[in-house]
Amino acid sequence: MSDLTEEYERRTPESRRLFEEAGAVMPGGDTREVTYFDPYPTFVEEASGCTLTTADGEELLDFLNNYTQAVLGHAPPAVVEAVTERFARGNGFAAPTREATDLAERIVERTPSVESVRFANSGTEATMNAVRAAIAHTGNDHVLKLDGAFHGTHDTVLVGVTGDGRENPGIPRNVEERVSTVPFNDADALVEAFERLGDDLACFIVDPIMGNAGVIPPRHDYLETARDLTEDADTLLVFDEVMTYRLAEGGAQERYGVTPDLTAFGKFIGGGLPCGAFGGREDVMAVFDPVRGSVTHSGTFNGNPTTMAGGLATLDALDADAIDRINDLGATARDRLDEVCADADLPVQVTGDGSFFNVHFTDEEVVDAATSTTGHESSGGPTEQFFLALRNRGVFVARRGLMNVSTPMGDAEIDALVDAFEAALSDVAPAVAAEVD
Template sequence: MASHITHPQPRTLLPAKHDSQVTSKLDLLLEKLTQNYKEQNRLSQHQHEEASMYLPGGSTRSVLHFDPFPMTLASGHDCHVTSLDGKEYLDLVSEYSAALFGHSQPEILDAIRATLEQGINLGGPNQQEAELAKQLVDRFPSIEKVRFCNSGSEANTMALGTAMAYTGRKKILVFENGYHGAFTNFGDHPNPFNIPYDFVIAKYNDIEHTKSLLSPDLAAIILEPMLGGGGMIPATKEFLQFLRRAATDIGAVLIFDEIITSRLHIHGLQTHYNVYPDMTTLGKYLGGGFSFGAFGGNDEIMAMFNPGRGYFHSGTYNNNLFSMSAGVAAGKLLTEDKIAKANALGDRLRDGINEMAKKCVPEDDVALMKATGFGSQVGLHYAGDEQEKLENCVFFYMLDQAIYMGKRGFISINLVHEEHHVDMVIEAFRGLFEEL
């Protein structure tokens, strides 16, 4: 399942001689695009104003907010979403990688209908729960036993707690720009909602810096094999190999957060790199579009949850029939060929953006943007003194072209996307670069 990895260059500022020219174009373009957006989304504006009377910020997901107001979505089909104002968009957000199967996969819809007939909340173990667990154990080499929960945030929280209980230690090694959910977020700004654990923060992909922070009192080392929320920055194989050796040497539990990256290889990026953790956390698309989380690992660690061991893990919706049934259906749909196709589309899009970006600047200058990532996951990074303006211009220009991507430059190709969809996006970027 070949897919190439793009590592980022430093976000070097554009040379000063270009700043005034670029800034002027950005200001004019952004003003025009913002005005177009307001005119085309009057119902979304009204909806946002009304929702803000009851919801801080008008929503319960901060990542979805942008000024002047976020676009309200009314429906979705295949790889398209439709706004409240009735405009259809090519969906490159794919629910931040959770909508891997698009918005109307027949087999998943059938599973949901069957669940409605079967009963929604039964209050006991169910067959789908065991079937989904078998799928995951068969698929991911590092998982011999698995437990379910309701989100990736829960999965990572449970995995860290498990590692601390297993080792009897308290310190946890994490990495800059790592995002492991609402309660373990190590981005540019301090997160007041982080669990008050004893976190030690190292630099991602920096072996020497990480080595200086290793100690025998570490309970766990947790990281994404590719930073997701941190900008689609893949780990190097050497870095992961180093962490595997280090965790073994000091007796720490190595945890791979594959909530996003498990979609990039049928057996997860751990198999692509041939580096296997002690525990793996999962979520997003594996619930077939419903809330879902899972954490698993080797028999010895997961045996802590056997009855009588004193470790209690429960949750009313951990095995809810919607997530279990949709997850089973989704698992049956996922194949190596489908993943390879999505990865190839992502590679083509990433290469196309980078090629156009390089052509738009004189030799030896820094391109305005760079696309990074692996396979079907693409992240955009911006250079120059006006990074925020450039990010806004890209986002609103794509909306103007009926393309919906993540505001921060997040792009997720799903299994429903085809070559002509990528053609459409590349042409849109070509038009944007011509404007700039």
């Protein structure tokens, strides 16, 4: 057992006990694959602002924020108040409520490409329904996506999710026949894919910054090329802004100046309650109109008023000033982490944009899933060890090295991250050097 694991186990006996108890009734001891890490994950009791309190009584500085969901930090008072007030007046009717319209209006105001929007319960449902709308609208059923892109857990988008050709045993084989993948940031490969598939394509779905593959920003013109090709092929460009909507009031599409036909939203869009949304051109979204269209979209919890109230309170707080502030803090963090990496004499770098970023243990330029070290690195590799080293030093990030800034953070939290990052790099230096040899 490594020193890092030994130290982790010393700190977390109660998490181990809870994990063993959970494992008796849930495969893998949890109900969400991404929370697992070796030897067992930390159980969290509660959280406030940017601090997590664990079952072992530790306090961790949260730079993961539930994979970018908790953009206002944990238990933000205005959201807690709005949600509590709405829930107390009754929740969950088989009837529309004014809160869904209010949140839809807010998204439409902030996002010029979105003329019409629907709500669902997760980012998965958001991308699933966006793809379904594209298929219904175009009459085509082939979907193009990026190698290694994660858009949730429905069949279509799980094709190619690992980016390394690994099989995905739960997916019907015939789904793979109608999904193709291309590497991110390679305009030539995209042109070639459109020459081959253009007439059959329902859509090209892309996260404008590849989030889960390692927070990889788009190269200059890549998204414009995607826009031109989809337009020429008379097919739809779908932006998955589940993670990137935090980058500007109008998301990555505003930051990069490219207008998609459809957009998927998630994470903070319901104020921390389970929520997704998808929207875009009115003529495309009309497929969901029970009078004009014929695509089924229903769900017991769609547009749940408490969730909608949480989303409204969150978007109220996440105005342009708040976004500028966390983007600036993110830029400062990246600059300072770049310096730490440059001084470390190790193959390590940080990628990202705005308020989110990722560490990669490589010298090669990270432009796609193949050059990212988050997806294909073996379990126990440098990124995972680095994660554990940071965790032992009181900073919680993703096991794959994803980090992001929340609004309660300030200079003190960036200082704490940079200090822990530098120390954790020393902790893993021998392992990284061995991996490189």
